[in-house]
Amino acid sequence: MPTTPTIQAFFDEPTNTVSYLVSDPQTKRAAVVDPVLDYDHASGKAATRSADVILEAAEKNGLTVDWVLETHAHADHLSGAPYIKLKTGAKVGIGEYIRDVQKIFRPVFNATDLSGDGSEFDHLFADGERFPLGALEVEVMHVPGHTPADIAYRIGGAVFVGDTLFMPDFGTARADFPGGDAHKLYRSIQRLLSLPPDTRLFMCHDYKAPGREQYAWETTVAEQRAHNAHVKEGVCEDDFVAMREARDATLAAPELLMPSIQVNMRAGHLPPPDPNGIQYLKIPVKLSA
Numbered sequence: 001m002p003t004t005p006t007i008q009a010f011f012d013e014p015t016n017t018v019s020y021l022v023s024d025p026q027t028k029r030a031a032v033v034d035p036v037l038d039y040d041h042a043s044g045k046a047a048t049r050s051a052d053v054i055l056e057a058a059e060k061n062g063l064t065v066d067w068v069l070e071t072h073a074h075a076d077h078l079s080g081a082p083y084i085k086l087k088t089g090a091k092v093g094i095g096e097y098i099r100d101v102q103k104i105f106r107p108v109f110n111a112t113d114l115s116g117d118g119s120e121f122d123h124l125f126a127d128g129e130r131f132p133l134g135a136l137e138v139e140v141m142h143v144p145g146h147t148p149a150d151i152a153y154r155i156g157g158a159v160f161v162g163d164t165l166f167m168p169d170f171g172t173a174r175a176d177f178p179g180g181d182a183h184k185l186y187r188s189i190q191r192l193l194s195l196p197p198d199t200r201l202f203m204c205h206d207y208k209a210p211g212r213e214q215y216a217w218e219t220t221v222a223e224q225r226a227h228n229a230h231v232k233e234g235v236c237e238d239d240f241v242a243m244r245e246a247r248d249a250t251l252a253a254p255e256l257l258m259p260s261i262q263v264n265m266r267a268g269h270l271p272p273p274d275p276n277g278i279q280y281l282k283i284p285v286k287l288s289a
Contacts, residue, residue, distance in 0.1 A: 024134030035080035071162025079268035145185025176248035197222035
């Protein structure tokens with residue numbers, strides 16, 4: 001049985017997001033990991049350019065897309081999952097703790113249409129679950145901390161880590177969103193770093209750390225253990241949590257937080273239309289005293 005997937009990366013600079021087309025070279029069955037829907041916040045216009053590039057690559061290589069795999073409900077971009085599902089018939093999967101994310105944010109947006117049970121998605125993955133991608137096997141790893149629902153997908157010697165780790169010179173994900181937990185994030189990262197040293201790790205984002213001129217999104221467990229700015233060997237949980245919480249307190253909310261969450265918790269779908277037939281994204285407003 002082959003253990004090495006073919007991996008193509010697609011970088012979306014406006015959101016600093018990396019999406020992946022992962023395929024079995026033997027059977028040509030494929031999955032798309034964390035696809036982006038192009039969205040202009042100023043105008044409210046959306047487009048499918050980024051997803052179309054991935055679909056064109058799949059067609060060029062004779063691939064059949066079976067899955068859209070979300071690592072979590074992203075707070076920095078809108079998901080292109082429904083469009084890829086429409087074009088390919090692929091199923092959309094995410095971690096089972098998306099239920100917790102839905103329950104946290106349903107009252108924030110008064111999203112009365114939201115199920116709260118994750119049924120907007122085609123499949124909710126449990127920790128340790130395994131499923132086929134052609135002749136390959138995908139293993140699901142629950143890695144909470146950034147959000148309650150984060151999962152990583154291990155396919156042979158490659159792991160798609162979502163927003164747990166960044167490149168070693170940039171460190172780790174924030175843990176201050178509702179439901180986030182720096183202690184859990186540290187333990188999730190240690191779980192990933194307990195994998196074999198030559199395991200390839202694929203990031204969901206890159207921001208070019210100071211001094212680095214090129215974007216990058218692939219590293220290894222060995223490189224992370226030795227050089228990660230936040231969790232290299234010798235950094236204990238208490239020190240990490242103190243650093244992470246102090247750092248998070250200085251960070252602004254992501255620019256697309258409000259539209260992203262309310263779309264992505266619906267499996268990438270916009271909220272239902274108002275009686276006038278128009279779909280709206282909501283922004284809760286709180287007046288300061």
